[in-house]
């Protein structure tokens with residue numbers, strides 16, 4: 287950011303804030319929908335982690351690919367998915383991005399290169415690497431960005447995916463969005479050795495580690511890696527430590543951590559950090575408030591549209607899905 291002009295950094299910061307606040311408002315409204323019984327299935331929120339998708343996806347083009355996790359709303363929104371269709375998807379309605387058949391945990395929007403959230407921890411890694419290999423075979427210059435949690439680095443697809451991408455010099459940005467927990471367990475209690483960055487480096491993948499609550503730092507580290515990837519230097523790896531402020535799922539009260547710990551991390555809330563930075567750069571409080579109001583109104587409209595949208599009919603139950611157990 288050293289060389290960026292003051293006006294440019296404010297413009298960029300406001301764009302980051304818009305994305306991050308839209309993610310947060312989407313998720314706060316999703317929680318309301320879940321609590322009211324309007325959203326079926328389980329919902330995982332990424333409140334507190336918004337700087338990672340916002341900073342990374344600002345370096346991606348629409349035709350680049352993103353593979354996500356079970357906590358994927360932020361990746362979808364930052365990649366440009368339509369929140370009205372996303373909310374309808376959570377409600378299980380026909381106007382959803384997957385016609386209501388994916389829900390929160392399998393949401394996808396191919397029109398913006400978002401290849402899907404994934405209920406299988408580490409499952410997105412193979413998809414992202416496969417998409418990058420396909421892009422190579424089809425002579426496309428798109429890259430793949432693959433988000434996964436700190437728990438996924440202990441699964442087989444992590445080794446397989448990074449190894450494959452390194453061997454074939456594929457255009458993949460791996461992002462370990464390290465929210466401190468792996469479901470109900472501290473990832474540090476289940477991870478041996480020196481951590482995700484050391485593991486990536488051991489496979490020969492260039493790796494950077496960055497404060498995952500600082501959106502400018504995420505953006506710049508991702509930019510450096512993406513420039514190398516687009517220049518044909520092979521995969522890159524970004525480790526972005528952050529903190530999951532809510533429970534693992536909407537119904538997890540997180541008894542495995544103290545209130546003091548959560549309050550401590552609220553002091554590093556990425557949205558609040560960015561706002562105080564923008565404030566220090568001379569941005570008016572009313573301008574910041576307007577971003578929140580606009581996002582809230584957008585999500586209220588998305589909820590209303592989702593409520594009114596039709597549910598899928600029984601006759602469509604086996605359309606657009608694998609024909610396993612379909613009546614003949």
Ligand SMILES: Cc1ncc(C[n+]2csc(CCOP(=O)(O)OP(=O)(O)O)c2C)c(N)n1
Pocket residue numbers: 355356357405406407408434435436437438465467468469473534
């Ligand atoms: C292959 C597999 N094993 C176990 C689970 C159960 N599970 C769901 S979420 C989760 C924790 C994953 O931790 P992490 O990758 O750090 O993501 P986070 O939930 O922290 O965002 C686990 C173990 C699963 N979904 N898939």
